[in-house]
Amino acid sequence: MADVSKFKPKTVYVTYIDAPLEKVWRALIDPQFTRQYFFGFAIEIEPRSGGAFRLLAPDGGTHVSGEVVEWSPPHRLCVTWRVAGMKDFGELPECLVSYDIAQAGGSVQVTMTESHSWDVPDAILRGGQSGWPKILSSLKSVLETGKALSIETGMPAGFVDAVKKAVVEKPWLRSSS
Amino acid sequence: MDKVFKALADPTRRDLLDRLRAENGQTLGELCARLAMTRQAVTKHLVLLEEANLVATARRGREKLHYLNPVPINEIAERWIGKFESGRLQALSDIKRALEEGTGESR
Numbered sequence: 457m458a459d460v461s462k463f464k465p466k467t468v469y470v471t472y473i474d475a476p477l478e479k480v481w482r483a484l485i486d487p488q489f490t491r492q493y494f495f496g497f498a499i500e501i502e503p504r505s506g507g508a509f510r511l512l513a514p515d516g517g518t519h520v521s522g523e524v525v526e527w528s529p530p531h532r533l534c535v536t537w538r539v540a541g542m543k544d545f546g547e548l549p550e551c552l553v554s555y556d557i558a559q560a561g562g563s564v565q566v567t568m569t570e571s572h573s574w575d576v577p578d579a580i581l582r583g584g585q586s587g588w589p590k591i592l593s594s595l596k597s598v599l600e601t602g603k604a605l606s607i608e609t610g611m612p613a614g615f616v617d618a619v620k621k622a623v624v625e626k627p628w629l630r631s632s633s
Numbered sequence: 634m635d636k637v638f639k640a641l642a643d644p645t646r647r648d649l650l651d652r653l654r655a656e657n658g659q660t661l662g663e664l665c666a667r668l669a670m671t672r673q674a675v676t677k678h679l680v681l682l683e684e685a686n687l688v689a690t691a692r693r694g695r696e697k698l699h700y701l702n703p704v705p706i707n708e709i710a711e712r713w714i715g716k717f718e719s720g721r722l723q724a725l726s727d728i729k730r731a732l733e734e735g736t737g738e739s740r
Contacts, residue, residue: 464658464693465658465691465693465698465700466657466658467657467700468658468689468690468691468698468700468702469689469700469702469703469704470686470689470702470704471686471704471705471708472686567689569691581657585703588704589703589704589706589707590707592704592707593704593707593708593711596708597711605711
């Protein structure tokens, strides 16, 4: 299993959702929900630490694969995350994605944290940074109104080249400072 | 949503957001070191930004790290900017940037 202490949070996003906490948890782990707000991807997850985790594209292909690092319903889910469905991307070191769910007064606070074990270039981080706010806004909309937002995928400028460069240079193999 | 607009109405707080955008995950100490402000003043601004959910924090060991959280701004955009407008607005914003960069070079 991934050595969590090596990972540093690089992107942290928070949204507040007006829905019961248990329902928010279900929306994160139920493919019926994830298909609505996560670019059409269906989650497949074994409900235990060490279990397998995948996000399946609408055509059935594996877009993301990983392992459950922490399964603590209904408050915390942490998985390793390797993007298998995009060229070159699968060769980058896996990252960690965690969701923390907490009651905050009348609403529920959802915190998404993306952590990395190496000094990821900003151009690569911007890939996640362009997607997560849309995903979280859409999750909120699905839970509060029953309707997903019409979000589009699309990678920011420089992203593909930065991934290619990293795969060639493999900066994570250098001894960390 | 009021909190977001109030938080953004102050130039120092926008500056703090810009600093986090340039370098995400800074500690209070790192943010203070680059601003000519007392620790207390920076803390006060950060609390307002956190209350508006524009800044998210993560603990790492004993450190508290601060992150720019654009989710509320995305929600504002989703509310007033439809999906067909966003393409046109992006084009306008690209033109503006290209023209402004052009002036910069000729100076």
